[in-house]
Amino acid sequence: MSFKNFPMVPRVVFGRGSFDQLEEIISPKRKSDKAPFVYIVDDVFEGNNWLVGRIPLQYDDKIIFVSAKEEPKTILVDQFRDEIISEFDEIPSGIIGIGGGAMLDYAKAVALMLTNPGSSADYQGWDLVKYEGVYHVGIPTISGTGSEVSRTTVLTGPVRKLGMNSDYTPFDQVILDPELTKDAPKNQWFYTGMDCYIHCIESLTGTYLNAFSQSYGEKSLDLCREVFIEKDSVDEDSQDKLMMASWHGGMSIAYSQVGVAHAMSYGLSYLLGTKHGIGNCIAFNQLQEFYPDGVIEFKEMVMKHQIHIPENICKNLTDKEFDIMIDISLGLVPLWENALGKDWEKTITRKKLRSLYELM
């Protein structure tokens, strides 16, 4: 038996307003005045002076605004890398992602692809990355994905939706400033928060569970319940707590795995472009047979906050399209094994997956 030697984020700052420490944190990491810091920022913040105006640009530092409307793609990672290499004489001093899970994943992937040859699609999988990336910093502006602590960067490529999962992937520095989440739209706040809730349920009910994962998962679940059940609306306390719930949820799955909702939501996302948070909600909403207590509680939270969870998004799909989703989903073996044990293939047949997708 071999146990995972899991890399953790070595440095983290937590606190309202801590974003203002960015300059003092990164300055010592600047290699020269020709080696810029490149910021990958959600384009919803374009023109938002409260946030963008506080980015400490110097020399040739550059902001790339990126849309989070679609899940991160290998083709865009390669394109950003190529643009950066052709624009600057030196490799950047660092890549800084500011936004939700998509921006954090882009930042991690671009940092790795600046030092690893070829296309990011070549590195989708486990431990394929050969060289350490450039210094990279993650600054979440919405809470729940756990990307700020994870050793992966989930990308949609030409043939698969899979992360660059490696020891080089985690951020060198994370800045957790809950105040940055204050303007997240309510639906987005909920869908992304539920990503965290679902991480906890899938981890805590999985066969991979161990004391490490359980300790983080239970704390995260408690925090999710404080935020989504005990409180009627968002306040500063719930912003702080959801940010830490995300962190703990990410730590929980780091040492276990996610489960059925994620395995199915990856299929939705690959075929239909459904974003991760809402895709998990759409899937989890129909998974009562696997997660009976979790789904009941989820539905309570949906009702309480009056959130719309889409249904019947698979209604008009063809057989071929269902098969594409089923292929993607069945490929995620560790997720199924965590959810249902070594004999998962006895219950999760193509027919069974088809019938579940038809409910979504």
Ligand code: ZN
């Ligand atoms: Zn997730």
